[in-house]
Structures are given as structure tokens and as C-alpha cells.
Amino acid sequence: MRGAVLHGPGDVRFEERDAPRIIKATDAIIRMSATCVCGSDLWDYRGINPVAQPTPIGHEYCGIVEEVGSAVRSIKPGQFVIGSFFASDNTCPNCQAGYQSSCQHREFVGGAQAGLLRVPLADGTLVATPDVPSDDLIPSLLTLSDVMGTGWFAADAANVRPGKTVAVVGDGAVGLLGVLSAKQMGAERIIAMSRHQSRQKLAREFGATDVVTERGDDGVDRIKELTDGVGADAVLECVGTQQSMMQAIRSTRPGGSVGYVGVPHGVELDGHELFFSHVHLHGGPAPVRRFLPELIDLVWNGKINPGKVFDLTLTLDQVAEAYRAMDERRAIKVLLRP
Numbered sequence: 001m002r003g004a005v006l007h008g009p010g011d012v013r014f015e016e017r018d019a020p021r022i023i024k025a026t027d028a029i030i031r032m033s034a035t036c037v038c039g040s041d042l043w044d045y046r047g048i049n050p051v052a053q054p055t056p057i058g059h060e061y062c063g064i065v066e067e068v069g070s071a072v073r074s075i076k077p078g079q080f081v082i083g084s085f086f087a088s089d090n091t092c093p094n095c096q097a098g099y100q101s102s103c104q105h106r107e108f109v110g111g112a113q114a115g116l117l118r119v120p121l122a123d124g125t126l127v128a129t130p131d132v133p134s135d136d137l138i139p140s141l142l143t144l145s146d147v148m149g150t151g152w153f154a155a156d157a158a159n160v161r162p163g164k165t166v167a168v169v170g171d172g173a174v175g176l177l178g179v180l181s182a183k184q185m186g187a188e189r190i191i192a193m194s195r196h197q198s199r200q201k202l203a204r205e206f207g208a209t210d211v212v213t214e215r216g217d218d219g220v221d222r223i224k225e226l227t228d229g230v231g232a233d234a235v236l237e238c239v240g241t242q243q244s245m246m247q248a249i250r251s252t253r254p255g256g257s258v259g260y261v262g263v264p265h266g267v268e269l270d271g272h273e274l275f276f277s278h279v280h281l282h283g284g285p286a287p288v289r290r291f292l293p294e295l296i297d298l299v300w301n302g303k304i305n306p307g308k309v310f311d312l313t314l315t316l317d318q319v320a321e322a323y324r325a326m327d328e329r330r331a332i333k334v335l336l337r338p
Contacts, residue, residue, distance in 0.1 A: 001018075001019045001115045001116055002014055002015060002016055002017065002114070002115065002316075002317070003058075003111060003113055003114025003115065003316075004056065004113035004316075004319040005017065005056055005057065006044055006045065006054070006055050007051075009045065009051075010045065010046075010047075010323075012057065012319055012320045013320065014316065014317045014319050017111075019116055020116050022067060022068075022118075024120065025069040025071035025072070026069055026071050026120060026122060027069045028065055028067065028068045028069065028072060028075055028081075028122035028126060029068075029116060029117070029118055029119075030061065030063040030064060030065050030081060030119060030126075031063050031066050031116055031338075032112070032116065032117060032338050033064065033080070034062060034063075034139065034335060034336065035058055035060055035112050035114075035336045036060050036142060036333060036335050036336055037058070037319075037326050038058075038146060039172045039173060039174065040263050041058065041059075042323070042326060042327055043265065044057065045327060055110075056110060056111030056113075056114065058110065058111060058113030058114070059108070059110055060112060060143075060145040060146045060147070061082075061083065061109070061112040061117050061119075061142075061145055062081065062082045062083075062138065062141050062144075063080070063081070064079070064080055064132070065080075065081055065126075069122070072122045072123055075122045075126050079128040079129075080129045080132045080133055080141075081126040081127060081128050081129070082126070082142075082296065083119050083125040083126040083292075084100065084101065084149070084287075084288035084289045084292070085108065085109050085145065085146055086101045086109065086285065086288075086289075087103075087106060087108075087119060087120040087125040088100035088105070088121060088124050088125055088289055089121050089123075090103070090124030090125070090289060091124065092105060095124065095289075099287045099290075100124070100287045100288070100290060101284070101285040101286060101287045101289075102284075102285075103121075107120045109125070113316065113319055115316070115338050125289065127292040127293060129296055130300060133300075137307075138307075139307030139310050139335055140299045140304070140306050141296070141307075142335070143309060144288070144291075144295045144296060145288065147173045147177050147306070147309065147333065148177045148180075148181075148295060148306040149286050149288035149291050149292065149295060150174050150261050150288070151180065151236070151238070151261075152178075152286075153259065153261055153283075153286035153287065153288075154237070154238060154260070154283070154286075155178055155181035155187075155234070156181075156259065156291075157257070157258075157259030157260070157261070157282040157283050158236055158257045158282075159233075159257040160182050160185045160186075160187050160234045161185065161186065161187075161233075161234075162188070163186065163187075164188060164189075164233040165187070165190075165227060165233050166182040166187040166189065166190045166191065167190075167191040167193065167232040167235045167236070167248075167251050167252075168182070168191065168193060168203075169193050169219075169236065169238060169239060170193070170236075170237070170238030170239040170244060171192065171194035171203065172332065173309045173332055173333040175192070175194075175236065175239070176202055176203055176206060176332065177309060178236040178238055179192055179203050179206040180206040180207060180304060180306060182207065182234070182236070184207075184298070184303070184304060187234070190207050190208045190210070191208070191211070191212055192204075192211050192212070193212045193215070194213065195213050198311070202309070202332070205308070210226060212226070215243065215247065216247060219251070220250040223251040224251070227253070230253045231253035231254075233256045234252075234257050234258075235248045235249075235251050235252045235257070235258045235259070236248075236259050236261070237258055237259065237261065237283070240263045240264045240265055241262070241265060241266065241267065242266055245260065245264070245267045245269070249269075249273075249277055249279055249281070250277075254277065255278055255280075256279060256280070257282065259282060259283050260282075260283030260284075261283050261284075261285075261286055309332055309333050310335040311331055311333065312330075312334045313337065314335070314336055314337075315336070316337065316338050318336075322336060
């Protein structure tokens with residue numbers, strides 16, 4: 001089959017790869033209905049995460065089950081399924097606590113920007129939709145594999161509750177879906193931090209009540225100004241830089257919470273400042289599997305439409321252009337169709 005392979009910084013190629021096959025009895029093979037480029041893929045694409053050899057890339061997926069291993073019981077060929085970027089058994093103590101992305105037997109699911117994908121631990125990782133979806137639902141269902149689930153975890157980790165004030169640091173796909181998540185969870189006021197008009201527009205469509213264009217300390221001052229000097233009850237950190245993390249912590253009121261889901265790069269916290277901030281910090285790789293049943297239900301019944309975050313659709317063989325468009329911020333998120 002053909003799929004995306006990252007050869008080095010700025011060098012993604014669509015080329016021949018070995019088709020995946022059942023390796024363990026707990027595996028499943030799915031035929032991709034759609035995949036996409038993630039903001040975290042750009043860390044590799046930009047060379048910030050070193051790539052030592054040509055590496056299949058992509059970790060967001062949904063599609064039709066083609067084959068399952070002999071030990072798979074709950075997933076069957078012909079089902080439309082969605083899974084997380086971390087495979088999990090969904091039975092270990094960490095999974096039972098709701099942290100499937102820290103499963104004791106977790107495996108990273110990579111190489112998804114291709115026509116076929118092997119998913120380990122299929123019973124614990126994959127969730128089937130009620131039926132094979134109509135084509136128009138597929139973009140929204142695909143977001144549940146990562147960005148919507150991650151935005152939802154950011155809001156959950158930040159303890160978003162009805163009537164609260166929420167600030168969202170980051171206007172990429174995860175940040176925008178963090179806005180949508182906060183709205184769905186009943187936040188009364190949602191402050192989106194964004195300098196880009198198209199992203200501001202989508203943030204407002206998803207439920208943002210205010211937009212702050214300032215960054216760093218100026219952004220903190222503006223959020224304090226909007227909250228009568230107090231700060232937000234909950235802040236979603238969806239970037240992963242030193243500036244974004246400090247902006248999130250400093251924008252949170254004493255007793256409030258930061259949900260951080262941006263993969264950290266160069267983030268260091270000052271213990272003294274953190275001690276006196278009285279701010280709760282919780283985050284990490286999103287346990288997408290925990291939220292999949294609820295999120296599938298919300299999409300299936302038309303309660304949310306996170307697929308709006310895709311503002312460019314290309315065919316899979318145009319994957320190199322998809323990376324360029326996101327790297328150059330010409331696109332928020334690119335949908336790839338086989």
C-alpha cells in the first residue's frame with residue numbers, strides 16, 4: 001500500500017509501504033475512511049523532535065474493520081470504528097481509573113496517514129459507531145480520535161462547570177475544540193486567545209464569548225481586566241510552550257484549574273510562583289478512550305459538529321501539501337481522504 005513517510009525536516013513523502021497485517025491475536029486491521037494531520041505531527045515535521053530514519057506518520061483514524069485477530073471479541077469486520085492514538089487494554093488499573101493513555105500495556109498507534117492501519121489491543125481501543133455513518137459525519141467522528149477528545153480532556157482536567165468563566169490558550173484545532181467542549185459543559189463565559197481572524201470566527205461559532213489577541217503578560221493582563229482582576233475559573237492550555245503554560249497559570253484565579261494538553265517543549269515551572277498561585281494543574285496525553293462513547297453519541301445525534309475544524313480537504317496522496325499548509329498556518333487542520 002501507499003502511505004505517508006517522514007524522511008526528515010520538511011520532507012514527507014507518499015510512498016510504498018508494507019501493508020499492515022495481524023501480528024498479535026488482539027490486533028485489528030481497519031481500512032481508513034479518513035485521516036488528518038495533527039499539530040503534534042508538526043513537531044516532527046519541523047525537526048524539533050529528531051527523526052533518525054524514514055518513519056510512517058499519523059495517529060488519527062477512523063474506518064471500517066477489515067480483519068481481527070483470533071482473540072478479539074467485541075470488534076467485528078464491517079463495523080465503523082474510532083480509536084485513540086494510544087492503544088489500551090481498557091482493563092488495567094490505570095484504564096479503570098479513566099487514564100487509558102497511561103495503560104500498563106499501552107502502545108502508540110502510528111502510521112495512520114495511509115489506506116490501512118493495524119490497531120493493537122482492538123477490544124480495549126476501538127469503539128464502534130451505532131451503524132456505518134453517512135459521509136457527512138465522518139469528519140466530526142475523525143476528530144474524536146484525538147483533537148476533540150484532547151480538547152474535551154483539557155476542559156475536563158480544568159474542571160469546567162456550568163456557569164464558570166473559561167479561558168483557552170491556543171487557537172489551533174485542539175484549542176478551538178476546547179472552546180466547543182467548554183460550551184458543551186455549560187461554561188457561561190469563554191475567552192478565546194487568538195490573533196487570527198478565521199480562527200476567531202470559528203471560536204465564536206463554537207461558543208467563545210470574548211476574544212483576546214494579546215499574548216504573554218499582556219494576555220494575562222487582558223484576562224484579568226475582563227474578569228474584574230480575579231482571573232478565569234478554568235484555563236485550557238493547548239500549545240505546550242513556556243509562554244503558553246505561564247500565560248495559562250497566571251490567567252487562572254486562586255483555587256482555579258489549568259488543564260494542559262499541549263505537548264510540552266521547553267516548559268519549566270518555578271516552584272515558588274506555583275506554590276503561591278493556588279492553582280490546580282492537571283493534564284497530559286488525553287485519555288481519549290474514556291470519552292469516546294459520550295462523544296460519539298453527541299456527534300451521532302447532532303449535538304456537536306467538531307468537523308468544522310477542518311478547513312482544507314485533500315486526498316491522501318497530497319499529504320505533503322497538507323503538512324505545508326498547516327506548517328505555514330494556511331490551514332487550521334487538514335482532512336485527508338484515501
